[in-house]
Amino acid sequence: MLEIVNLHASIDNKVILNGINLKINLGEVHAIMGPNGSGKSTLSNVIAGHDGYDIISGDILFDGESVLDFSPEKRAHLGLFLSFQYPVEIPGITVSNFIRTALNEIRKAKGEEPLGASPMLKMMREKMGVLEMDKGFLSRSLNEGFSGGEKKRNEIFQMAMLEPKMAILDETDSGLDIDALRIVANGVNSLRSNRNTFIIITHYQRLLDYIVPDFVHVLFNGKIVKSGDKELAIELEKRGYDWIKKEQE
Amino acid sequence: MDQKRARMKDRLSAFYWLNETQFAQASSELITSQRRTAIEKFESQGFPTVREEEWKYTSLKKLTAPEYNFPSPFAPLEQDEQIDFNDIKQFLVNDIDCYRVVFINGRYSSWLSETTHTNYDICTLGSAWKKYPDVVESYFNKLTKDDGPLVQLNTGLAWEGLYVNIPKKTVVDKPIQVLYFSTGDTPVFNQTRSLIILSEGSSAEIIERHHSLTNHETWTNAVDELHVGSNAKIHWVKLQHDASNASLTQHSKIHQEKNSTAIVHTISTGGKFIRNNLDFSLIGRGAEARMFGLSLGSDRQLVDHHTRVDHIAPNCSSHESYKGIYDDFSRGVFNGKIYVHVDAQKTQAYQQNNNLILSEKAAVDTKPQLEIFADDVKCSHGCTIGQLDEDALFYLRARGIRIKEAKALLMLAFANDAIADIQHPSLRVKLSQLIGRKLGVDMSNSL
Incomplete structure (x- = not known):
């Protein structure tokens, strides 16, 4: 489904990704962990198509097709979703208008008819129920004045609405208290199926108690230096990242 | 010396003196003497130039270049000035029931209009000179005597425009739509003038539009005087979505008595050259002025907003929010003056001007100007x-x-x-669609 081949990327002539190799199949959940500055957010931005990075070499294949030349919107149309670490506040666009526009743009790209207001609203109510969100949310300005937890919940809500094939959750757990974490995790788990995949980027093992990954990778200096199963996350939680750093030196 | 500008000034002056007898015959002596004083002021001052602070960013050089026709207010419409309902249908706000007052090249068009004299007067200034001389004498030129040459020119030459007089405690039951059209086979320069009087406790809503129907250059020089009595309320929407060869200079003066409210929306999305002067005098305690502007510039458009609020009485508030989006080679100007006079304690004045520049060749000059002589005030800008x-x-x-839709x-x-503050949902939707079209996005699904 997603294959990253020897990916090197830089920003402002500084190399951040230093030969990433990763293969993800449908139905799998992969966690990517690593200390600050290891390149986790760069990786998710590069996969989503942010144009602030230079791809030096390597490739990103989505269903076997290279997406490096694709715009962010085209990647979204193929079924890619990035849950932002810092969702942007946009006054003047309501949550419902934003999601309706996004969903219908994706449907349009797939050659489907736009979804009408009433089925759209029904679907929104349903998904909001799972995430225990108040329906007043819909008429608020996108992320404006939202608490950290509300922003992250709003990201997961969008994911639930857009039903992507592959979702990258970039530090979705940061800024969440334990109750919000559980609700968000339940939301993600309810969407897990053998028709989609998740990449969960996190510093901590905590989220992985709720969303149990099939694979755990450690990113360090722009490279995946270790891969394992959920036990690796538990070990990292216990021992920190120092032993990984030492191993690399 | 700009010869074309000087020539235009001379032609306008000659036009006045040639027509003075007719002006005098159709209105009172007092009005005639005011016209003469005004035209003499214009003759001595001439068109403003960029050497003057008020016109520093906006040159009238190109505007004064064409050889305009000056239609006489007393002549019937010529063959090339005739228009019918089909020509103007698209410029109407159709889904709101309105009074309608339509002018063509500065002359009233009775067959395109729907006026009333039943509970209040919504008609034309051209008829009011003779019909309501007392009212006209008490209010005409009261707010404009000391203004600049373009206003004086208008006072000298203008004959037609919207006339509204609402008695005490009367609510006008539907909006008043006023449309000024420019047309004909030559470039045309029109003067329009409105006089709006809202007595104590009355309220009215006006939707105004200037539009050119010709391929030739047009320039409309408009002046408005609004007297808003105590506890009265006016809501005025100016829709400046004109053709690409049409220019507008408009001076609107609003005089507010105690606890009155005036809300003015200026939506400038079309036209070639727009200069708005919008002045409020808050002379009664507790008066409230609210003004909103939206300017969308493209090509070589210019949109210039000069606003002025005089806080004269205490406890008044003014709220001003202007937004501009400028693309291509377009230019924007914002100059917002707020004067808080010495007695205007407890004044609240808020002013905000935000601009987006979409192209390297677009530019905006913005200049807030606050002068505060009272000590207990809240002002922000x-x-x-x-x-x-x-x-x-x-x-x-x-x-x-997609990127285009996202932008x-x-x-x-x-x-x-x-x-957001526009009351009629259907007008708001129409405006938002108009803005959407200008910005290149289909808004039909999103409201």
């Missing part, structure tokens, strides 16, 4: 000039929204609060 937020754009695109959505979000 701010202005910004920036580009579309790249992070926001990426966020939208990452959700599948338009962000611009619409930026622009939205400029029309």
Whole structure:
């Protein structure tokens, strides 16, 4: 489904990704962990198509097709979703208008008819129920004045609405208290199926108690230096990242 | 010395003196003497130049170049000036039931209009000179005597425009739509003048539009005087969505008595050259002025807003929010003056001007100007000039929204609060669609 081949990327002539190799199949959940500055957010931005990075070499294949030349919107149309670490506040666009526009743009790209207001609203109510969100949310300005937890919940809500094939959750757990974490995790788990995949980027093992990954990778200096199963996350939680750093030196 | 400008001034002056007898015959002596004084002021001052502070950023040089026709208010419409309902249908707000007052090249068109004299007067200034001489004498030129040469020119030459007189405690039951059309086979320069009087406790809503129907250059020089009595309320929407060869200079003066409210929306999305002067005098305690502007510039358009609020009485408030989006080679000017006079304690004045620049060749000059002579006041102002937020754009695109739609959505979000206060949902939708069209996004699904 997603294959990253020897990916090197830089920003402002500084190399951040230093030969990433990763293969993800449908139905799998992969966690990517690593200390600050290891390149986790760069990786998710590069996969989503942010144009602030230079791809030096390597490739990103989505269903076997290279997406490096694709715009962010085209990647979204193929079924890619990035849950932002810092969702942007946009006054003047309501949550419902934003999601309706996004969903219908994706449907349009797939050659489907736009979804009408009433089925759209029904679907929104349903998904909001799972995430225990108040329906007043819909008429608020996108992320404006939202608490950290509300922003992250709003990201997961969008994911639930857009039903992507592959979702990258970039530090979705940061800024969440334990109750919000559980609700968000339940939301993600309810969407897990053998028709989609998740990449969960996190510093901590905590989220992985709720969303149990099939694979755990450690990113360090722009490279995946270790891969394992959920036990690796538990070990990292216990021992920190120092032993990984030492191993690399 | 700009010869074309001087020639235009001479032609206008000659036009007045040739027609003075007719002006005099059709109105009172007092009005005639005011006209003469005004035209003499214009003759001595001439058109403003960029050497004057008020016109520093906006040159009238190109505007005064064409050899305009000056239609006489006393002549019947010529063959090439005739228009019928089909020509103007698209400029009407059709889905709102309105009074309608239509002018063609500065002359009233009774067959395109729907006026009333039943409970109040909604008609034309051209008929009011003779019909209501007392009212006209008490209010005409009261707010404009000391204004600049373009206003004086208008006072000298203007004959037609909207006349509204609402008695005490009367609510006008539907909006008043006023449309000024320019047309004909030559460039044309029109003067329009409105006089609006709202007595104590009355209220009215006006939707105004200037539009050119010709391929030739047009320039409309408009002046408005609005007297808003105590506890009265006026809501005025100016829709400046004119053709690309049409220019407008408009001076609107609003005089507010105690506890009155005036709300003015200026939506400038079309036209070639727009200069708005919008002045409020808050002379009665507790008066409230609210003004909203939205300017969308493209090609070589110029949109210039000069606003002025005189806080004269205490406990008044003014709220001003102007937004501009400028693309291509377009230019914007914002100059917001707020004078808090010495007795105007407890004044609350808020002013904000925010601009987006979409092209390297577009430019905005913004200048807040606050002069405060009272000590117990709350005043704030701010202005910004920036580009579309790249992070926001990426966020939208990452959700599948194509770049063109994403940009338009962000611009619409930026622009939205400029029309949020418009009362009629259908007018708001129409405006938002108009803005959407200008920004290149289909708004039909989103409201």
